[in-house]
Amino acid sequence: MTESLLDIDVRLLVLRYGRQKVLAALSRLVEQTPADLEEQLQALAQKTSSGRKKAPNLALVEIAVSECRDRSEVMEPLRALALAFENRTFLPNLRDVLRFLDRAGAPAQKFKSRAIAGPVVIRTLSKLPKDELISLASRNSSGGESDYSLLSRAIMGGASDDRGNRG
Numbered sequence: 001m002t003e004s005l006l007d008i009d010v011r012l013l014v015l016r017y018g019r020q021k022v023l024a025a026l027s028r029l030v031e032q033t034p035a036d037l038e039e040q041l042q043a044l045a046q047k048t049s050s051g052r053k054k055a056p057n058l059a060l061v062e063i064a065v066s067e068c069r070d071r072s073e074v075m076e077p078l079r080a081l082a083l084a085f086e087n088r089t090f091l092p093n094l095r096d097v098l099r100f101l102d103r104a105g106a107p108a109q110k111f112k113s114r115a116i117a118g119p120v121v122i123r124t125l126s127k128l129p130k131d132e133l134i135s136l137a138s139r140n141s142s143g144g145e146s147d148y149s150l151l152s153r154a155i156m157g158g159a160s161d162d163r164g165n166r167g
Contacts, residue, residue, distance in 0.1 A: 015065060015079070060086050060118050067126035074130050077137035082122050088114075090140050097121060103155050104128075128154065 013022050020034075027034045060082040068075040084090035091097045097117045102108075104124045111117040125133065132154040 011059065011061065015061065060122050063119050063122045064126065067123055071126070071130075074126065074133050077130075077133040078122070078126055080137040081125055081133070081140065084137075084140050085114075085118060085121060091121065100124075100155075 010022070017025075023034045023037055027037050030037075061079055064078040064082040065075065068078055081090055091100055091114070094111065094114050094117070097114055098111065101117070101120060101124060106120060106124045109117075109120065111120075125136075128136075136154055
């Protein structure tokens with residue numbers, strides 16, 4: 001449990017300050033050069049990956065950050081949606097995920113779980129315009145309507161416009 005909390009804290013530090021700054025700070029604390037630390041990290045990564053048969057699963061937040069390299073303005077709302085997805089407050093059911101991906105025009109795939117579909121959801125969200133992502137992230141944090149209805153409206157272009165009365 002403590003290790004997983006430490007992993008989360010370190011990931012947050014890397015997200016907030018960047019890998020190089022975190023390595024530089026750590027190297028000062030342990031009195032090593034950043035190059036020595038980088039070497040130890042690579043050796044550790046090789047040691048842990050040599051025993052695995054599958055590729056390691058990236059956390060959805062890490063995928064969100066990598067998808068936002070060229071669009072830093074959407075990093076925060078996408079990161080918030082990735083966390084909400086992992087916490088099951090955003091698209092809580094597999095059927096919600098499948099509907100969203102279908103509406104968003106993602107390539108048709110059959111997923112056995114939300115976890116497997118997660119990276120595809122994040123990559124699909126990363127292609128949405130900034131204002132739609134911000135709207136989805138803020139609505140998700142405030143509750144109210146279902147995620148599916150919010151996403152449907154955002155994808156169809158009516159995220160901020162409720163003038164079309166039904167009737």
